[in-house]
Amino acid sequence: MTDPQPELLPGMVRASVKQSQAKARATRARKAAEAEPAAVDPVAQVLVDLPLAHLDRPFDYAVPASMAQSAVPGVRVKVRFAGQDVDGYVVGRSAASDHAGRLAPLRRVVxxxxxxxxQVAALSADLAERYAGARADVLRLAVPARHATTEKEQSPPAEPIVRDAAAGEAAWADHVPGVAFLRHLAEGAAPRAVWTAAPATDWPLLMAHAVAATVDSGRxxxxxxxxxxDVARVDQALTEVLGPDRHVTLTADSGPAQRYRDFLxxxxxxxxxxVGTRAASFAPVHELGLVVIWDDGDDLHAEPRAPYPHTRETLLLRAEREGAAALLGGFVRTVEGEYLLRTGWARELAPTxxxxxxxxxxxxxxxVFNDVQARGARIPREVHLAIRDAIEHGPVLVQTPRLGYATALACERCRTPARCAACQGPLALTGPTTPPACRWCGVVAEAWACQECGHRGLRAPVLGDARTAExxxxxxxxxxxxxxSGDxxxxxxxxxxxxxxATPGGEPVADGGYSAVVLLDTWLLLSRIDLRAGEEALRRWANAAALARPGGRVVAVGDPAHPALQALVRWDPAGFAARETTERSEAHLPPVSRLATITGxxxxxxxxxxLLSAPDSAEVLGPVDVGEGESRVVxxxxxxxxxxxxxxxxxxQRVRSSRKLDAVRIQVDPPTL
Structure with missing residues (x-):
């Protein structure tokens, strides 16, 4: 490559200088435009995405004129905070700020x-206050991550539905006053009900008709x-009743692009x-007219991340704030649902x-259950006869509460639990031909012998689904x-x-329903040391029993005198919930009281x-050791x-955050205790 001629060099230098000067002028003009505030509402209130309790409030930022049209409430922005660029949401615009100094400008509109x-911004504030958390944590649950490519796509509107009112009333005829509930929804009213479904009820279809009545009213x-x-079942029912492409599903399994597309x-x-799982409770539905939650006692409705909001409470807050109707449904009734009825907040929808x-x-x-040692005979003759008779007419469901093969072992002679010689952990069997091994350290105990009597024989007091199937x-x-079960x-x-x-929660839906349902080891669910043990056991049994076809048979293996099993036999979950609520009221336990746990x-x-300035009526229980070097107070x-x-x-939370003290975990109304 040859060097440029000497006479061309001055011209090239002058051109380069002019380009640099033009760029500098453009940069100064751009910065001047950015520094110039917007003519209307030049102040933006920004909720910064920082999960620090003492910073949980909107901060004022100046809106440059170049962002005046795009920095509207609800958009994502970048702002400068504590020397760093952080994410945030614009939650409002105003003409002036209470801050006396100079406001930092918005960095950019993302x-x-x-x-x-x-309505979701207001809901996040309510939930943060209710659960003693930060709004930033709530908004992480409410707003999915951005997908820029998907955001450029258009969202075509749905076609109007043609509602079959007669079909809806026929579907709800077995639940009183279901027909009146539908008519109120269609008229634009906001009825609130706690619905206890009958066995063998196609509950997704009934939900779909309630949704259709609401949409027919313009909401x-x-x-x-x-x-x-459950999302798949409701999705199918909504497609049948409303028609295709009239609704969206919001689940984590959809993938980031599809989830964001449906959200938009x-x-x-x-x-x-x-329709969706717990994160769908924050969906920004326009003119919300009805919120529905199915099986509100399921622990999947409890958010495992701070501030631990429950789907039921989120939806009830939305119903109150937005004037929407509410429907809490399930095959059983939770004590929270019973409390809503007792306070008059909701009406009962019960089966005939x-x-x-x-x-x-x-x-x-x-x-068998009169003799604790005889629990090894876990499948009585009555169960075998019931399966033999029912298998000729269709599928049979057998529910067993434990996953695996033989999850606990004991001495065949003296019933002493079999323990590992290395770490004293429990021994278990993973298959019919594998030797016993420790569930904690994995050491195989081929030469195990009972430490009490020296006997080498083993028995399995608790069997899993694999051994049951065998x-x-x-x-x-x-x-x-x-x-x-499992995966x-x-x-x-x-x-x-x-x-x-199947294990509880893993029961598949049979085409036409099961001819018989068998519930094994009911004592195992009832033996849980938990405030909700009886309520949870009845919920698990009822969900399985409800999968039977009309005219089908359910056989439970257990103690017939237990109130939960008696409620199942009579199909009286309402009576069981009333009894549980009364007992909890006498003991000053939820839902008639409010509990909070502090763990650390x-x-x-x-x-x-x-540091806690609790109300005068507060009772502090504990602290107690909960293991792993932590304590808990209630x-x-x-x-x-x-x-x-x-x-x-x-x-x-704000005081501890500002002083940078060791973190504690605060949970208001924990689902289990």
């Missing part, structure tokens, strides 16, 4: 798409269910019906006597035996004769109790003082 609806609807299997369709008003008798429930195995396969030769959960099974062994290291717990107040407790806990 996207002109308003993703934080005003939107939001349905929350525990898991993806709701946010833009192109779709007004949403004939609907409750669609399925026959019987209890087998009473002689036993049933030997007892019913030639019959297909399938398992649905291998079946969504549906065909109507052909087969035995399906012992020193941090002592500091928290010193703070209890009457329900009427619940908001005061939440305020005190929120102030505790």
């Amino acid at each position: 996207s002109a798409e308003p993703v934080l609806a005003p 939107g609807a939001l349905v929350c269910v525990p898991d993806g299997k 369709a709701v946010s833009r008003g192109a779709r007004r019906v949403v 006597r004939e609907a409750r008798r669609r399925v026959t429930v019987a209890i087998a195995g009473e002689p 036993e049933l396969g030997r007892a019913f030769a030639g019959v297909t035996v399938r398992s649905s 291998q959960v079946l969504a549906t099974v065909s109507a052909k004769p087969q035995i399906v062994v 290291e012992p020193g941090a717990i002592d500091d928290a109790l010193t 703070v209890r107040v009457p329900r009427a003082r619940g908001l005061e407790l939440s305020h005190a806990l929120g102030e505790l």
Whole structure:
């Protein structure tokens, strides 16, 4: 390459200088334009994405003139905070600020798409106050991550629906006053009901008709269910009743692009019906007219991340704030649902006597359970006869509460639990040909001998689903035996004769329903040391029993005198919930009181109790050791003082955050205790 001629060099230098000067002028002009405030409402209130309790409030920033049109409430922005660029949401615009000094300008508008609806922003504040948390943590649950490519796509509007009112009223005829509830929804009213469904009820279809009545009145609807299997069932029912492409599903399994696409369709008003899991409770449905939650006692509705909001409470807050109707449904009634009825906040939707008798429930195995040592005979003769008779007419469901093969072992002679010689952990069997091994350290104990009597024989007092399937396969030769548990959960099974062994929550739906349902080891669910043990056991049994077809049979192996099993036999979950609520009222336990737990290291717990300004009526229980070097205290107040407790806990969080003290975990109304 040759050098340029000497006479061309001065010209090239002058051109380069002119280009540099032009760039500098453009940069100064751009900075001047950015520094110039917007002519209208030059102040933006920004909720910064920082999970620090003492910074949980909107901060004022100047809106440059170049961002005046795009920095609208609800959009994502970048701002300068504490020397760093951080994310945030614009939650408002105003003409002036209370801040006396100079306001920092917005760095940039990430996207002109308003993703934080005003009603969701207000809901996040309510939930943060209710659960003593930070709004930033709530908004992480409410607004999905941005997908820039998807954001450029259009959201086509849905076609109007044609509602079949007669079909809806026929579907709800077995639940009183279901027909009146539908008519109120269609008229634009906001009825609130606690719905106890009858066995063998196609509950997704009934929900779909309630949604159709709401949409027919010009409003939107939001349905929350525990898991993806239930979402699929409701999705299918909504497609049948509303027509295709009239609703969206919001689940974590959808993937980031599809989830954001569905979220934008709701946010833009192109779709007004949403069904999903707990995160869908924050969906920004336009003109929300109905919120629905199914099986609100399922622990999947409890958010495992701070500030731990429950889907039921989120939806009830939305119903109150937005004037929407509410429907809490399930095959059983939780104590929270019973409390809503007692306070008059909601009305009861109950099945008729004939609907409750669609399925026959019987209890087998009473002689076995009079002898604790005889629990090894876990499948009585009555159960074998019931399976033999039912298998000729269709599939049979067998529910067993434990996953695995033999999850606990004991000495065959003296019943002493079998322990590992290395770490004293429990021994278990993973298969019919594998030797016993420790569940903690994995050491194989081929030469195990009882430390008490020296006997080498083992028995399994607790059997899992794999061993149950093996036993049933030997007892019913030639019959297909399938398992649905753990990572291998079946969504549906065909109507052909087969035995399906499933753990609670993993029961597949049979085409046409099961001819019989067997509930094994009911004592195991009832033996849980938990405030909700009886309520949870009845919920698990009822969900399985409800999968039977009309005229089907349910056989439970357990103690017939237990109130939970008696409620199942009579199909009276309402009576059981009333009894549980009364007992909890007498003991000053939720839902008639408000509880909060504070968990952390012992020193941090002592500091928290010193800083906590609890209401005068508060009772502090503990601290108690909960393992792994942590302690826990429980703070209890009457329900009427619940908001005061939440305020005190929120102030505790702010003080500890500002002083950078050791973190503690605060959970208001924990689902289990």
